Amino acid sequence: MHRGTRSRRRSQEVNERLHRAVPGGAHTYAKGDDQYPEGLAPVISHGRGAHVWDVDGNRYIEYGSGLRSVVLGHAHPRVVGAVQAQIGRGTNFVRPSLVEAEAAERFLETVPTAEMVKFAKNGSDATTAAVRLARAHTGRPMVAVCRDQPFFSTDDWFIGTTPMPSGIPPQDTLAFPYGDLDALDALLTEHEGAIACLVMEAATAFDPPADYLPGVRALADRHGCLLVLDEMITGFRWSPAGAQGLYGVVPDLSTFGKALGNGFAVSALAGRREVMERGGLRHEHERVFLLSTTHGAETHSLAAAMAVMDVFAEEDVIGELHRLGDRLRAGVSQAATRAGVGEHVVVRGRSSNLVFATLDGTGRPSQEYRTLFLRELVRGGVLGPSFVVSAALTDEDVDRTIEVVADACEVYRLALEAGDPLRYTGGRPVKPVFRRFA
Template identity: 75%
Template sequence: MDNEEFSLPRSRAANERLHAMIPGGAHTYAKGDDQYPENLAPVISHGRGAHVWDVDGNRYIEYGSGLRSVSLGHAHPRVTEAVRKEIDRGSNFVRPSIVEADAAERFLATVPTAEMVKFAKNGSDATTAAVRLARAVTGRQRVAICGDHPFFSVDDWFIGTTPMSAGIPESTNALTVAFPYGDLAATDDLLTRYRDEVACLILEPAAHAEPPPGYLAGLRELAHRHGCVLVFDEMITGFRWSEAGAQGLYGVTPDLSTFGKALGNGFAVSALAGRREVMERGGLRHAEERVFLLSTTHGAETHSLAAAMAVQTVYVEEGITARLHALGEQLAAGVRDAAASMGVGDHVVVRGRASNLVFATLDGNGQPSQEYRTLFLRRLLAGGVLAPSFVVSSALDDADIERTVDVVAQACAVYRKALDAGDPTPWLAGRPVKPVFRPLA
């Protein structure tokens, strides 16, 4: 691919088709073409392993696959074989399939801190079910979210806290409050201020930094002392941190937790798991008021559950979590060296756990810059690297990492020129990329 002449005419036309029929041109805002340089948003034809091909015929090394969901690589043979076998047996029935029992047993064996599980299709269903369950169990209405984490659900209790809160009643927004990650004293103050009003604390147990020593255990003690339900959102940390999630890695058991993304390797499956006495409130074997927990027509599609079982088998048998960390460490070291060698080590910054790397693009004053991100992404795309993040899949190999680092070095050379000029605009060739959460298009 020629860096100066790189263009995507077929993808551009396909994006126009998408926008004509689909609000936003994609079914996930994070996949929108506004997240990419102008006219350089590839539309994907197919993928295999760590590579994807766009409709223009270009091949890319892909990072952040499926918004972190395809952690084994595209069309993983053990997963697709499990799905193929199950599809021929039917996918949805008027009564539970025996596959639902098999999948639940497999999940609870993999995540032994949980005692019951219920499957759904997406993360928002699971996190909102956790919130509803916590409200029912505690008799309280307020939800406390960790304000340092970017996303929990498409549902009103969370989206009302973002800049895209149009359509959500203020009365709903008032029921969600925020606490800072890593600060037990501030959280204690919040729960004291709203004494006996907060149903749950919901957070990602870890994100771009390790939890401070004792923090998660302290948060659990704090939640229980104030009569709250502790919910871990393990959509990202599940499997990428360990097969048993961050709760397994750090040895702190929440009341409820939610899983998705890596669980299906691209197939639609999520899970709400937790303590029996809490989860059973959504069941039939208790004497309390019933909770309409999760009831989804497609929540237990057999082929998606077969995919989830295969994913768990592959993770355990092939040591996938360790491989993700090793690949991430290799990539992070290479990118940091490349950035430093081009004199932009303080401006192109790799952050996060090795299995979940992101990058920051900073301007001459060390501030986050969408313009410099645009410049960087343009050069990566032209070099055959599709990387909204540096989140690895286990399908990457040494050659992929080496190629990525070479392309990053070329991008950093241009980045240095822009910094020296004091203005990245000549290298953007259009509008800058935009943040997902903004009030106006």
């Protein structure tokens, strides 16, 4: 992990191959090479724990692993062992497997606010299924999403509200601000009887005001709509039961994914029996096509999820995430302050889910300064689109990261003094994921 000592030629070659074969050069927009400084987007060969190696042999300390999904670290032995054992018994059958019942029961023990659960492969499908259930249960067409939270689904009802609505007809989706009960009440009153559900994360970068989540719950009940909590990020980072388990709010429906499988493809839609059963066979209502996927309950992914839940039950993973995050936050903040950029390189968020802001000379978020900062991190052997920790990080990893950040902050200071970050970016700035034109 020595700064700039190894070639990245093979990564550049494979990136070109990816762009020829795959639209965008990646299967997730957030993994695209436009999210990294020019010429410094590594193509990964393999990973173990909190480290990954690119195809050129460069080793990196990795943060935000698998877009926050790899919470225990790559190739975690208990998860890998559970998957290997299950693969040898078959992964997909013409009828449900015993593992489906075991995983569902295990999940409901972990998330006690839920009475039923159905598994899928990705968060978008689970959250869209929640919206479909809410519309069927309430007989209402509209959805209200929290506008201060960036992503809920790849499906039309949400993507139609973003700066990338091409190919999507107008949607019955409204937006409300986080933390403002009066604004939410006004929206529900204006569209009285039309909004099927509120879709939101319980927490953002900061804990919610003490009265906010109980107030949202009360407003949903008063106006007859369902509360859907997206726990894709907060599940197994705020608590094993997600933010609802930490803050004590009971949603009608909630969706989990990411850390649930430690990188294996598994998500979950969970909630009240009365609502969930509308997607089943034991009711007298019109049927709802809820989730019906060939691969939704593959046995090895469910085995991975059960192994993850076992590790969280037996070890203080949440505590370790916070300890590592606290160490990283303190070190980065001190390094930035010492370099004179403490008001420009800012660490935010819950310690188990840290992000960083890169601000220009006027204090505004800057893609150019983000590019500069990411460039110095990558060159120093840190792959960090965020500072979201995994439990596989060691104190040595964190301390090495702080050293790299300290070096990056010195370059940051020079750019601020010159008023010209482009001099230090090495090429075009990184781009936001949601933008109208490529």
